[in-house]
Amino acid sequence: MDGRIEQKIIKGDAYELIKEVKDKSIDLIITDPPYDIEGLHGSGIIKVRKKSFHKELISKNLDKGLNSAILADFCRVMKKINIYIWCNKEQILQYLNYFVKGKNCNYEIIIWAKEDPIPFCGTHYLIDKEYCLYFWEQGAPVKIPYERGKTVFIGRKNILDKNDYGHPTIKPIDIIETLILNSSKEGDIILDSFVGFGTTALAAKHTKRSFIGFEIDDEYYKIASDRLRGINKRGELNLFDVEED
Numbered sequence: 001m002d003g004r005i006e007q008k009i010i011k012g013d014a015y016e017l018i019k020e021v022k023d024k025s026i027d028l029i030i031t032d033p034p035y036d037i038e039g040l041h042g043s044g045i046i047k048v049r050k051k052s053f054h055k056e057l058i059s060k061n062l063d064k065g066l067n068s069a070i071l072a073d074f075c076r077v078m079k080k081i082n083i084y085i086w087c088n089k090e091q092i093l094q095y096l097n098y099f100v101k102g103k104n105c106n107y108e109i110i111i112w113a114k115e116d117p118i119p120f121c122g123t124h125y126l127i128d129k130e131y132c133l134y135f136w137e138q139g140a141p142v143k144i145p146y147e148r149g150k151t152v153f154i155g156r157k158n159i160l161d162k163n164d165y166g167h168p169t170i171k172p173i174d175i176i177e178t179l180i181l182n183s184s185k186e187g188d189i190i191l192d193s194f195v196g197f198g199t200t201a202l203a204a205k206h207t208k209r210s211f212i213g214f215e216i217d218d219e220y221y222k223i224a225s226d227r228l229r230g231i232n233k234r235g236e237l238n239l240f241d242v243e244e245d
């Protein structure tokens with residue numbers, strides 16, 4: 001990054017590539033690592049969820065959770081600890097222990113609540129929300145006006161983006177843009193080590209932030225890179241995101 005606002009997605013393994021990111025060079029991390037679906041398996045919940053959806057998660061290694069070794073690198077590369085991590089219920093404790101107990105950070109729990117969860121009944125509550133944990137330390141660029149201060153985003157499953165881009169765990173871009181506006185300034189550098197279909201990258205572009213991200217999967221890398229240039233999975237252009245010459 002040479003001072004210009006630009007968004008870069010690099011293909012490869014986040015656990016290795018993060019080693020090449022300079023100390024204290026990143027203003028904000030927003031990341032969405034694989035969820036710990038194996039943990040849910042143990043609880044029996046998984047049996048009642050849609051099998052095809054989980055087959056895709058498992059085939060793409062999206063069920064193993066995060067190797068917590070990367071958390072030290074996250075802290076090393078941030079100027080001040082300033083990080084949003086999407087996770088499921090199984091992972092909350094891991095992150096709270098690390099950042100709140102271990103690093104003395106402030107924290108907030110942001111929820112994406114779904115009005116149309118997969119129906120089932122039995123001995124468990126519905127799986128109708130995803131968590132985005134925010135950890136920050138004194139001096140991080142946090143500025144949250146009233147109209148962007150809500151912690152619960154209610155919506156339906158992200159079907160439109162899933163149809164356009166096809167990623168099983170794609171996040172709503174309006175939520176990510178809100179998080180970026182609340183926790184960084186124009187021109188800042190945002191990192192997402194688990195890019196998926198590039199929602200954080202595109203949100204950074206929309207909000208005039210630089211971006212660096214990593215994606216290990218060939219197919220997802222290509223689709224995220226195309227999406228950043230305004231091309232969806234079917235090769236159609238989204239004029240709003242097309243690059244200017």
Ligand SMILES: C[S@@+](CC[C@H](N)C(=O)[O-])C[C@H]1O[C@@H](n2cnc3c(N)ncnc32)[C@H](O)[C@@H]1O
Nearest residue numbers: 013014032170171194196197198199215216217
């Ligand atoms: C939960 S998805 C991210 C979805 C993203 N937030 C979006 O809206 O499209 C996690 C992504 O991390 C990628 N991934 C998993 N392990 C990785 C690794 N070691 N290095 C880089 N990417 C990895 C997966 O291929 C997957 O695309």
